[in-house]
Amino acid sequence: MTETPSQAPSPAPRAHWHTLSTDQTGTRLDSSTQGLDSQQADQRLQLYGPNRLAAARKRSALQRFLLQFHNILLYVMMGSAVITASLGYWVDTGVLMGAVLINAIIGYLQEGKAEKALDAIRNMLSPRCIVLRDGSYRELDADQLVPGDVVLLASGDRVPADLRLLSVHELRVEEAALTGESLPVDKGIDPVAHDAPLGDRFCMAYAGTLVLYGQATGMVVATAGQTELGRINQLLGSMAAQTTPLLRQIDRFGKTLAIGVLSISALTFAMGTLWRGHPAADMFMMVVALTASAIPEGLPAIITVALALGVQRMARRKAIVRRLPAVEALGAVSVICSDKTGTLTRNEMTVQRVVCANHEVIEVSGIGYAPVGELLLNRERVQQADYPALQLAIRASVLCNDASLHQEDGQWLVSGDPTEGALLALGGKTGLTQLAARADWPRMDAIPFESEHRYMASYHEDAQGKPWIFVKGAPERILDMCGQQMRLDGGLEPLDVDNWRRMATDTAAHGLRLLALAVRRQRPRQERLAHADLADGDFVMLALVGIIDPPREEAIRAVAQCHQAGIRVKMITGDHAETARAIGAQLAIGIGKPTLTGNEVALLDDRELRRVVQEVDIFARASPEHKLRLVQALQDCGEVVAMTGDGVNDAPALKRADVGVAMGLKGTEAAKDASDMVLADDHFATIAAAVREGRAVYDNIRKFILFMLPTNGGEALVVIAAILFQLALPLTPAQVLWINMVTSSALGMALAFEPAEPGIMQRPPRRAHEALLSGFFIWRLLLVSLLFMLSTLGLFLWELRSGTSLEVARTMAVNTVVACEVFYLLNSRHILKPVLTREGLTGNWYVPAAMLACVPLQLAYTYLPWMQELFGSAGLSLYEWLKVLAAGLLVFVVAEIEKWVLRASGLARRFRLG
Numbered sequence: 001m002t003e004t005p006s007q008a009p010s011p012a013p014r015a016h017w018h019t020l021s022t023d024q025t026g027t028r029l030d031s032s033t034q035g036l037d038s039q040q041a042d043q044r045l046q047l048y049g050p051n052r053l054a055a056a057r058k059r060s061a062l063q064r065f066l067l068q069f070h071n072i073l074l075y076v077m078m079g080s081a082v083i084t085a086s087l088g089y090w091v092d093t094g095v096l097m098g099a100v101l102i103n104a105i106i107g108y109l110q111e112g113k114a115e116k117a118l119d120a121i122r123n124m125l126s127p128r129c130i131v132l133r134d135g136s137y138r139e140l141d142a143d144q145l146v147p148g149d150v151v152l153l154a155s156g157d158r159v160p161a162d163l164r165l166l167s168v169h170e171l172r173v174e175e176a177a178l179t180g181e182s183l184p185v186d187k188g189i190d191p192v193a194h195d196a197p198l199g200d201r202f203c204m205a206y207a208g209t210l211v212l213y214g215q216a217t218g219m220v221v222a223t224a225g226q227t228e229l230g231r232i233n234q235l236l237g238s239m240a241a242q243t244t245p246l247l248r249q250i251d252r253f254g255k256t257l258a259i260g261v262l263s264i265s266a267l268t269f270a271m272g273t274l275w276r277g278h279p280a281a282d283m284f285m286m287v288v289a290l291t292a293s294a295i296p297e298g299l300p301a302i303i304t305v306a307l308a309l310g311v312q313r314m315a316r317r318k319a320i321v322r323r324l325p326a327v328e329a330l331g332a333v334s335v336i337c338s339d340k341t342g343t344l345t346r347n348e349m350t351v352q353r354v355v356c357a358n359h360e361v362i363e364v365s366g367i368g369y370a371p372v373g374e375l376l377l378n379r380e381r382v383q384q385a386d387y388p389a390l391q392l393a394i395r396a397s398v399l400c401n402d403a404s405l406h407q408e409d410g411q412w413l414v415s416g417d418p419t420e421g422a423l424l425a426l427g428g429k430t431g432l433t434q435l436a437a438r439a440d441w442p443r444m445d446a447i448p449f450e451s452e453h454r455y456m457a458s459y460h461e462d463a464q465g466k467p468w469i470f471v472k473g474a475p476e477r478i479l480d481m482c483g484q485q486m487r488l489d490g491g492l493e494p495l496d497v498d499n500w501r502r503m504a505t506d507t508a509a510h511g512l513r514l515l516a517l518a519v520r521r522q523r524p525r526q527e528r529l530a531h532a533d534l535a536d537g538d539f540v541m542l543a544l545v546g547i548i549d550p551p552r553e554e555a556i557r558a559v560a561q562c563h564q565a566g567i568r569v570k571m572i573t574g575d576h577a578e579t580a581r582a583i584g585a586q587l588a589i590g591i592g593k594p595t596l597t598g599n600e601v602a603l604l605d606d607r608e609l610r611r612v613v614q615e616v617d618i619f620a621r622a623s624p625e626h627k628l629r630l631v632q633a634l635q636d637c638g639e640v641v642a643m644t645g646d647g648v649n650d651a652p653a654l655k656r657a658d659v660g661v662a663m664g665l666k667g668t669e670a671a672k673d674a675s676d677m678v679l680a681d682d683h684f685a686t687i688a689a690a691v692r693e694g695r696a697v698y699d700n701i702r703k704f705i706l707f708m709l710p711t712n713g714g715e716a717l718v719v720i721a722a723i724l725f726q727l728a729l730p731l732t733p734a735q736v737l738w739i740n741m742v743t744s745s746a747l748g749m750a751l752a753f754e755p756a757e758p759g760i761m762q763r764p765p766r767r768a769h770e771a772l773l774s775g776f777f778i779w780r781l782l783l784v785s786l787l788f789m790l791s792t793l794g795l796f797l798w799e800l801r802s803g804t805s806l807e808v809a810r811t812m813a814v815n816t817v818v819a820c821e822v823f824y825l826l827n828s829r830h831i832l833k834p835v836l837t838r839e840g841l842t843g844n845w846y847v848p849a850a851m852l853a854c855v856p857l858q859l860a861y862t863y864l865p866w867m868q869e870l871f872g873s874a875g876l877s878l879y880e881w882l883k884v885l886a887a888g889l890l891v892f893v894v895a896e897i898e899k900w901v902l903r904a905s906g907l908a909r910r911f912r913l914g
Helices: 014-019 022-028 038-048 061-069 072-086 090-111 117-122 228-238 245-275 280-294 299-316 326-332 340-344 388-399 418-429 434-440 475-481 497-509 553-564 577-587 598-602 606-615 624-636 648-656 669-674 685-724 733-753 775-801 806-828 846-863 865-871 878-905
Strands: 128-133 136-141 150-154 162-174 210-222 319-321 335-338 350-356 360-364 375-377 404-408 411-415 443-450 455-461 467-473 482-486 492-494 513-520 539-548 568-572 595-597 618-620 641-645 659-663 677-679
Touching (some): 022 162, 061 090, 072 090, 150 162, 162 443, 228 648, 245 280, 245 326, 245 685, 280 685, 299 319, 299 326, 299 685, 299 733, 319 685, 335 624, 340 553, 340 577, 350 388, 350 418, 350 497, 388 434, 388 513, 404 418, 411 418, 418 513, 455 475, 467 475, 475 482, 475 497, 475 539, 497 513, 497 539, 539 577, 553 685, 568 624, 577 595, 595 598, 598 618, 598 624, 606 624, 624 641, 624 648, 641 648, 648 669, 659 669, 685 733, 685 775, 733 846, 733 865, 775 806, 775 878, 806 878
Parallel strands (some): 335 568, 335 641, 482 539, 568 618, 595 618, 641 659, 659 677
Antiparallel strands (some): 162 210, 319 677, 404 411, 455 467, 513 539
């Protein structure tokens, strides 16, 4: 058949294809099992476009650099520089613009590596595929696929587009990256319910997933942006990058500070010119000095250094930070939304229970594919030689098996079905390897697993040439084959079907997936093993095997640590609700609370979801949209959200979260590139360690702000007092910038190296909308600013009245400010704890190093001729230096007394200060 472009079919809504039969799908797409001819394909290609995901538009390096100047504090400084240049004060102009440029360069470097998540998702599309065109199969570039094409799938292929399967032969598809399902999915052709979750749409194969086993043909129903993969790509592209709590606080603080500084500067200028009669040019230079003194120029630098140090410490703990501000955001996290498979669990199937006849339950220790662990019956170690039924069940697990285990770089890996890998690991724990088992009991024939029959069978002969047929599969199917059961001691008795069904129900209630094992000691009727050999009910039931992807042991401890730190952990997974609940119970997540599925989430409006998301901790069968909505709902409730994951289906939520955390070992590139942080060891416990580092970084930034603002406040009060009382200006704009950019920043930088405070993980996370300056911080700011002003202005006026020249008096004023900073740096190491203790004086050797570094800087400022020419400084005598040090010591003593009063009065405990 042929058609014109105007007659090309319009694909049905994405959610409907799994509800249609194969004939209905072909009718809807005006195609058939014979596919399209070349003319039809060309016409549809023009209509639908190539099967490629749209590329993301990226900012150029120049755009990224210019955007660093989009900061209100920098606007104020640049405006001041323009006016000083127009007045001919070139030194002041150069210093101001130098400060602006330094901040812009730091911001540009801080932004780091550009986002690559969309590139990673595009790379998941298969480059080539086998297509039925013009009645014959041919290999084409996958971007040439159009709706209605018939595609051939084989083991190892990556699915090139969304397909409605037309025929399958033992098809198993790995969909974990897209759905979160930890096991490969057996596919069929029968339609499913309209509301079936993505992982339960067994008649569909989705772009980007991997064919592990079997063959199939499928009709293309969606290409490019219409595929499930394309939908995730669009979700990512439509989301703006999230800013962190600290950057939001700094932004609010910067705007408030800029408005305050400009208002005070304008008022001061008006008072000086209109009330005191100062010339406008002189007054403007005084106002520039006031503006320079009030703006904390070193703040961007200290934030960058503190975050960079946090990055280094986290890297040592196997947490690789991709976006610098995410370091601090971790410290504010109040909720961690974690994927289950590969994050909280190992993504390695493990046998945890073997159930034999008469309710005999053998527990199996050890996790993952490593053949390390024990078998325990009534908490006592089992010698399998004492229990023939158990011994034979384990042999059946190893022999009736098509997978293989191998060790690579110290890690055990499975080739083949993960469930069969778990059975091989079970055998390894008892000393029965696949190689040894097959050498002793060679395989003569086998029937591979088929979804139609739901079992696998293998025929072997032992060393004496006796025949053995083993079968494993779905319990209800295997029970139908059996007429007897074997007791642990090897005795045979009639099959108790009801008992086995009760044990199966109990085991499944623990979230374990079940396989049944049975044996028959007869040869096949013909030369080859056939299904007829399994149909007469002569098998002996050996055991039920309970398998699960277990939680990581370190994840259990990390979840407990997060709860202790006031952080809630929520599990959002694409897996089944029963499995999610079982894993959650072992992790102490969601105990006693309801579990919600993705379909139930979809029925809730945004308002109801905001209520429910606070009450529910486990969400199962969640799609990418569900995960994204849950993260958004938590953020709307005022939570700071970290999202962990490893699949493509996690990428939108990873990008939307305040902190996206991807798994480095088993995570997809899309997940890594959408994240802010990558865990190199895939351990959830690393997140808890990273939260601790993030809290320490925020503490150190607060300490720096509490150190720098009083310095700037004291300078500003000095300038304001000089203007109001018609005094000579104690500090020029250039001198103020010298203090703020050189000595103050160098001293404050040492606070970035402060170790974490004791008990940092025993306190609750800070509120997301908490102001950077609390009431206590404002009090400390006013107190210390006043002390700085009294020391500096008092000494300056004293020297002028003693006949000292203006240059010397200003030099003493500058050095007094620096001396006050040096002593106050010691106070700032702890907000309330005393400094004069062993712990207060040690633990951060950068503090004394920074204090010593200021000595040559101030000596150069005071005595070098070119510095005297640049800044208007002058040499000082030993007696003048002693007066400067005394003024600085006054600030230290009063600040320590204030700490003691707050501790003694109980105000420290009342306001949770420290």
